[in-house]
Amino acid sequence: MVVRNDTPIEKVTSSIFVKREDLATLPPGPPFSKTRGLFQHLFLLSRLGIRCVGYVETAISMAGWAVAWLGKKMNMKVIIFDPQYKDDSKFPLPLHRQKWRQFGAQLVKMKAGRACVNWYIARRWMKKNVHQPWKLLPLGLPLNETALETFAQARKCIKDFPTIVVPVGSGTIACGIARALYRNQRLVGVMSRTGDVRRKFKFVVKWCEYPTHVDIVDPGYPYTKKVDIKTPFPCNPYYDTKAWQWLLEHEDELEKPILFWNIGA
Template structure:
């Protein structure tokens, strides 16, 4: 049985300096935006014979929650290699709160000292486990992006219908860049993507350089380190290491009727 985890988007309308901002509230989804395509991708891979799904997660990454919870619903095995908690808010906890949530649904969770160490350990694990599938950072693989493109195309049509027009600006956070790359493929060039790099990756990472080279993308680079949570949060639930870091830039550079895709809480 196919499981539907991509309900129609919820839009909250906010006003900043007499300008309207339309916020896509994927913080309302248990697994955030990644949840929308995860179920179909996992079902497709399970049909191909994969029985276990492995992921190396940044300490405050939300994809770990989307993967673990969806695997549990589909009765598939999930193994996580989680970067140890680097949060400046909860130094006394080995796992970040998001990893703790994911742990409730995952079959196994291994703690690693860094994201690089987690990725290396996850790769080594999959090389030894038959039937395992290693999901890359941010779900940046064809199996996922194909499904995500289909789903986001449908949801963007809903957004245009609800707003009565095609938005001209879409604000997005950039961790691995999966969401931004997918949107750039499916949206017309008339829609400008204002993407904010939150420093999960280094500036010379090929994934960041690829985004910077694409037309129709305006890429902002934050000076704030990824491990440092935002202080001035927006008036809606938003990940303090990812989406919430867009808030001050949006306040400063907003145009009337901009859209902000709030990926996770």
């Protein structure tokens, strides 16, 4: 087993509760819930004959950690495209590189830049250098399997909460929760990086039976902006803490009780 079937809901205040999905992945995997569905996706790829997967990492993501860990479990070769910065000590990259190497991934240095551009550079590299069946995984791991696994989690536990607040990066976790919404509920997705709100909304609500019950908000954070506030539970300062801060600032506007969906720590 690589993920827990259930994670706890903890009471934070009389009106705010937290779904501890940062506990979804069993150690030594990363403390975030996108591992849900990733195992199934890699298993399917292996059944289709894929022997090598690549992933283009960013300065702050834990996705490469998950890919390296699960790839090793499945005897797949993993290649992590490692962004190079003049000073990466302010990011969690040193720890993440340690994890990639711990699980046997090959690291390929890549100039830091726009991830969508680097993805195509990485694909060209793999075409030239990998001589076995391979696949370059999509940026941010927006996997249907992850959305469906999140839906299964949410459907079991959200019914008593009129408002659910979730951080939104790729939007994959929000997709699963949106699919699980009941008629009288509202989902608020808080973007961890400033961007196209309408595009993100369309991505999430295509999973949803009640699209008018979904809101995507953009507090305006740059992607690598770290929010250092004290939280009553482990919370990722590049993703989840941004949504937690938004919740605290807008609590009076939200119907209660509120469930905060904590993706990672």
